Amino acid sequence: MHRKVSTTGKVMAGAVALVMVPVVGAAAPASPNRALVDPTITVDVSNLKFDLGPAQLGVNQDHWYDDAHGLWDDTTDAPRPDTAAKATQAGVGVLRFPGGTPAGLFNWKRAIGDPAQRGCQMIGNVPHHEAATDNDYGPAEFSQLADSVGAEKHIMVPIANESPADAAAWVEYMNAAVGTNPDGGIAWADVRAGHGYSEPFGVEHWEIGNEPDRNGQGYWLGPDGGPLTGRLARYIDGAELAQDNVALGRDCDFSQTSSNGTAGQQFYFLYGLIKPGTSPTVKVGSATWTETADLGTAGPTDQVYGLDRDNGTVTFGDGIHGAIPVMGEAVTASYTFRHDGFVAMYDAMKSTAAQIGTEINVCSTWAPVFARNTDPAQVNQPSFAEAMATRGSADGYDCVAIHPYTNFRRDFGLADAWVGPLDGHNDHMLGDAWAATMVRTLKQDVDAHSLPGADGRAAYTTVSEMGALWFAGGVTPDPGDNFPRYAASMTHALYMASQFIHHTRRDVRLIEGNTLVAGDDELRSMLGGANFGYVFSAEAYTRQAMKPFYSTGSRWVASEILNNPVNVVESKGEYPILVTGASLGADGALRIVVVNRRPNNAQLAQVAPSGFTHSGTVEVATVKGNAFDSYNDGTGPDAPGDDSVGLTNSTVQKNQTFSYTFPAASVTVLTLRPGA
Structure with a gap:
């Protein structure tokens, strides 16, 4: 039975629906004048579902440059010990690199x-694909950080400019033993050892591309706003494309596409995959220059260049060996670009892993997302899984990843700028339901169209980025201004806890939020930016509380909520207040996560475990702040950045079935240990 209440928490006249519908894993705010039956959380320990693990409590790091927002310490050539320790404390089980x-x-x-x-x-993701300010945090440094945190490693292989051979070589560099050379050519394990890392890094989780269906990330797959069907075909099968007089970027900076008149200039192809057996035509201004195998043999006026196909670069002379392009002259190239697509990349990576003797999982990242209230039948269309099945390759991938962000701009519109924190809180919870719907729809699609691979394993679904943001850069005033630091608030922590539980309930194997650390002055990440001392956020405390829930050897336990009240938001919809999930740990303990999403009121609920007799002592871990809009910024008790959000632990004595009052805007983990 749902009990409908208004956003003020008062029961709405005529809005009580007496329909007996158990809400699996969810609930809403009770009225201060609670008159109906309290919700009951039922947990059936005899009904164990599937294995859980720390990788379901992971996080993306949004970029590698700027030392990954300070995660890497150049002075010590090591991870920052404070951020690594905090990530461990928060239970980060998997870490993604090099970002989105x-x-x-x-x-x-x-x-x-x-x-x-x-x-x-x-x-x-900058308008002209400018050059990164530094390149100190690479695959080896990432691996050191992940190891220091105790997290599994997850790598996103860009599809825009990495070939199947490049992707396979990356697998070899990260995973092969010294002295082996599975693909011939360069012995990448020996290269790694020469860099000071004799032991393999052991990367199991891989993706191909980031969000290839999104605007700004199509690259050669297709133009923004163009039909996604053609873009999907190129993602899967690859493409051979004529590139006519395209600009080359000086020193990787595509805002600088002309000569600066200095010696030895290097210009880069945006997509450096020149079709084998063909050569580019390189022009300086209107003059065509000639490729040479050795600049050292060229004279001072010879209009020649050296070409490094593997690195995607054109190098000009120094005025002694080869002419220097005239300052201000544009450098362009015409060539045939060839990329073999997802299928070829997947096959190459899996083949290398098989020769190494390691098991890797390679995900597609084709998973289109749509605005809230879109017909679910349109979500995830066109479908990667269906397209692969049509090609006879229903077993040709291990997993499909989705980024089910709540994008307030997309889902509610700029006209819905928040009038205050309560408005923002409700949009978070409404958005949570749609994000869960997108993941559920993708999983159904993958289950319907995939076949087990040669190893007998079925394809699965992952979430490699998630969160709730306005994505309204450049809009003035910012539509989120009336809920300051919302992405660091307790509201956002409730959203993230709900997401972890929803996706876990769907047996999503890998779940990663975004991001571990953001910009120096930002509070939109698991840890605050550098200028906030990498402060432990509301989300970080929530993860810390949930860490035992996902401990190795745990299993998901069937649970549901009866009589779960829902909160009605005028003209927008409704959302359940309580979200819950249960797990049985390898230590024999039953753990129940309860998220109370009522912003201002506590919620009393009955907890009824069956198939499990507990000791009578209930361990309680509670994450909350002074208010739903509280956040931590490390500056002291100035509201709402009052640094009030934290984790408290206590014990209470309870009967087998018991009642518990869950604080307003809180995440609670109840631990019940077996009795005699």
Whole structure:
């Protein structure tokens, strides 16, 4: 039975629905004048579902440059011990590299070895694909950070400029034993050892691309706003495309596409995959220059260049060996670009892993998302899983990843700028339901169209980024201004806890929030930015409380909520207040997570475990602040950044079935240990 209440918490006249519908894992705010039956959380320990693990409490790091927002310490050439310790405390079980949108043009071969000798990198999410400010935090440094945190490693391989051979070589560099050379050519494990890392890094989780269906990330797959069907076909099958007089970027900076008149200039292809057997036509201004195999043999006026196909670079002379392009002249190239697509990348990576003798999982990242209230039948269309099945490759991938962000701009519109924190709180909870719907729809699609691979394992679904943001950069005034630091608030922590539980209930194997650390002055990440001392956020405390829930060896336990009240938000919809999930740990303990999403009122509920007799002592871990809009900023008790959000632990004596009052805007983990 649902009990409907208004956003003020008062029971709405005529709005009580006497329909006996158990709400699996959810609930809403009770009125201060509670007159109906309290919700009951039922937990059936005899009904164990599937294994859980720390990788379901993971996090993305949104970019690698700027030392990954300070995660890497250049002075010690090691992870910052304070941030690593805090990530461990928060229970981060898997860490993603090199990031999301900014990493769309990342080149791993330029990010290994001596940092002083590394090449430049292009940033994927700036208008002109400018060069990264530094390149010190590469695959090896990422692995050291993950190891220091105790987290599994997850790598996103960009599809824009990484070939199947590049992707397979990356697997070899990260996972092969020294002295082996599974693919011939460069022995990448020996290269890694030469960089000071004799032992393999052991990366199991891989993705191909980040969000290839989204605007700004299509690259050669297709234009923004174009039909997604053609873009999906290129993502899967690859493409051969003519690139006519495209600009080359000086030192990876595509805001600088002309000569600066200096010696030895290097210009980079945006997509450096030149079709084998063909050569580019390179022009300086209107003059066509000639490729040479050795600049050292050229004269001072010879209009020649050297071409590094593997690195995607054109190098000009120094005025002694080869002419220097005239300052201000544009440098362009015409060439045939060839990329073999997801299928070829997947096959190459899996083949290398098989030769190494390690098991890796390689995910597609094609999972279109849509605005809230879109017909669910349109979500995830066009479907990667269906397209692969049509090609006879229903077993040709291990998993499909989705980024089910609540995008307030997309889902509610800029006209819905928040009038205050309560407005923002409600939009978070309404958005949570839609994000869960997108993940559920994707999982149903993958289950319907995939077949087990040669190893007998079925394809599964992952979430490699999630969160709730306005994505309203450049909009003035910011539509979130009336809920300051909402992304660091207790409200956001309630949203993230709900997301973890919803996706776990669907047996999503890998769940990663965004992001571990953001910009120096930002509070939108698991840890605050550098200027806030990497403060432990409401989300971080929530993760810490939930860490035992996902401990190795735990199993999901069937649970549901009866008589779960729902909160009605005028003209927008409704959402349940309580969200719950249960697990049985390897230590024999039953753990129940309860998220009370009522902003201002506590919620009394009955807790009824069956198939499990507990000791009578209930361990309670509670995360909350002084208010739903409280957040931590490390500056003291100035509201709402009052640094009041924290984790408290206590014990209470309870009968087998018991009542408990869950505080307003809180995440509670109840631990019941077996009785005699």
